[in-house]
Amino acid sequence: MTNAKVTYIQGLQFVGTASSGHAIVMDSNPEVGGYNTASRPMELLLIGIGGCSGMDVVSILKKKKQDLTGFEVNVKGEQAGDYPKKFTAINLEFVVKGRNISEDAVKKAIDLSMNKYCSVKATLEGVAKISFSYKIVSE
Amino acid sequence: MTNAKVTYIQGLQFVGTASSGHAIVMDSNPEVGGYNTASRPMELLLIGIGGCSGMDVVSILKKKKQDLTGFEVNVKGEQAGDYPKKFTAINLEFVVKGRNISEDAVKKAIDLSMNKYCSVKATLEGVAKISFSYKIVSE
Numbered sequence: 376m377t378n379a380k381v382t383y384i385q386g387l388q389f390v391g392t393a394s395s396g397h398a399i400v401m402d403s404n405p406e407v408g409g410y411n412t413a414s415r416p417m418e419l420l421l422i423g424i425g426g427c428s429g430m431d432v433v434s435i436l437k438k439k440k441q442d443l444t445g446f447e448v449n450v451k452g453e454q455a456g457d458y459p460k461k462f463t464a465i466n467l468e469f470v471v472k473g474r475n476i477s478e479d480a481v482k483k484a485i486d487l488s489m490n491k492y493c494s495v496k497a498t499l500e501g502v503a504k505i506s507f508s509y510k511i512v513s514e
Numbered sequence: 515m516t517n518a519k520v521t522y523i524q525g526l527q528f529v530g531t532a533s534s535g536h537a538i539v540m541d542s543n544p545e546v547g548g549y550n551t552a553s554r555p556m557e558l559l560l561i562g563i564g565g566c567s568g569m570d571v572v573s574i575l576k577k578k579k580q581d582l583t584g585f586e587v588n589v590k591g592e593q594a595g596d597y598p599k600k601f602t603a604i605n606l607e608f609v610v611k612g613r614n615i616s617e618d619a620v621k622k623a624i625d626l627s628m629n630k631y632c633s634v635k636a637t638l639e640g641v642a643k644i645s646f647s648y649k650i651v652s653e
Contacts, residue, residue, distance in 0.1 A: 376592055377556060381564030383585035389568050391561030393589075397553045399538060401565035408573060414536045416566035416634050417516060422530030423558035425520030426540035429528050430555070434547060446522035450532075453515055454633065461636035494593065495555050497600035501640020 386410045417462070420499060421450040424465060427495035428507075431488035432469060432481075439480045444514045445472035452503070465499060467507040472514050481509055525549045556601070559638060560589040563604060566634035567646075570627035571608060571620075578619045583653045584611035591642070604638060606646040611653050620648055 379393035381401075387409040388402045401416050403409030414422070425448035433446055449468040454460045471481050489496060489507060496505055518532035520540075526548040527541045540555050542548030553561070564587035572585055588607040593599045610620050628635060628646060635644055 376590060377554075377560060378591075379557060379560035379564055379589040381561060381568050381587040381589065383568060383572055383582075387569045387573065389565045391564055393553060393557035393560055395550065395552075395554055395557060397551075397557075399553055399558070399561050401561070401569075403569055409569075411534065412536075413534075414532060414538055415516075415534055416562040416569070417637075418518060418532035418534060418536075419538070419558040419562035419565070420634060420637060421516060421518035421532055422520060422538050422540070423555040423562070425518055425530055426528045426558070427555035429520050429522060430526045430540075430542055430548075433522055434526065443522075448520040450518040450520065451515060452517075458631055458633075459636035460633045462633075492597055494597075494599045494601075495559065497598035498556075498559060498638065498641050501642075502637050503640075 388412055420462065421452045421465065424495045424499060425450045425467065428467060428488045428493045431492045432484045435484035435487055436471070436480060439477070441476055441480055442474040443472065444474065446470065462499070462503040464504045464506070467505070469507065469509040470512060471509065472512040474514065476511050476513070478511060481511060485509055527551055559601065560591045560604065563634045563638060564589045564606065567606060567627045567632045570631045571623045574623035574626055575610070575619060578616070578623070580615055580619055581613040582611065583613065585609065601638070601642040603643045603645070606644070608646065608648040609651060610648065611651040613653065615650050615652070617650060620650060624648055
């Protein structure tokens with residue numbers, strides 16, 4: 376069981392803490408009464424899927440002794456036009472930077488995350504169609 | 515389209531920024547190579563659904579001229595025991611604090627969020643069963 380408590384501050388600003396104890400502030404656009412001081416709740420889903428899959432891929436590549444010099448996940452989310460404007464598609468681009476990176480190792484790491492380990496992906500894929508690609512940059 | 519970029523820092527620490535430009539740090543448990551400096555990616559989903567629905571409910575209650583003195587959302591997420599350990603159930607408890615709060619206004623605000631407006635709820639409900647309750651505290 377993971378617990379979270381989200382507490383109202385002011386305007387449309389809220390602060391959330393969950394089981395690990397760390398705080399995250401959320402806010403909304405000025406057009407709807409927010410002050411744009413922090414991330415939007417929907418952004419947390421995209422940042423969460425990037426972090427979850429990124430942790431898997433980096434862990435696996437390190438176990439495979441790959442010489443990483445950098446790593447990013449670019450995430451794009453498409454939302455329905457009508458309320459409740461749910462995410463209908465999420466695309467992940469994994470950018471692996473390093474020296475003599477094995478493409479096979481990258482493919483295997485991404486496959487394990489997407490199809491076995493990533494809890495956020497497994498939760499989000501019920502509504503949103505999730506796709507992914509990768510790019511290897513030699514540095 | 516909402517975009518996010520999640521960048522690897524060190525250990526299992528990542529920083530994510532999305533379209534609004536605000537940064538969120540994520541980390542993992544020491545048992546799996548993290549340093550517990552920040553929220554877990556799965557926690558972002560629970561904090562996100564609490565923030566999203568909280569913004570709706572507070573906005574609607576303010577439009578209905580309710581005299582709020584405080585507001586919280588307690589979120590509980592149940593995860594599957596096996597990988598990928600997706601959320602299978604999420605429960606939200608809305609705690610509305612104030613003076614002479616109308617129970618009808620609270621019920622209507624929560625219903626509008628859960629069934630019409632909350633994008634995070636609409637995205638997560640494909641896999642997780644989402645339930646909710648409320649409590650009114652007179653202050």
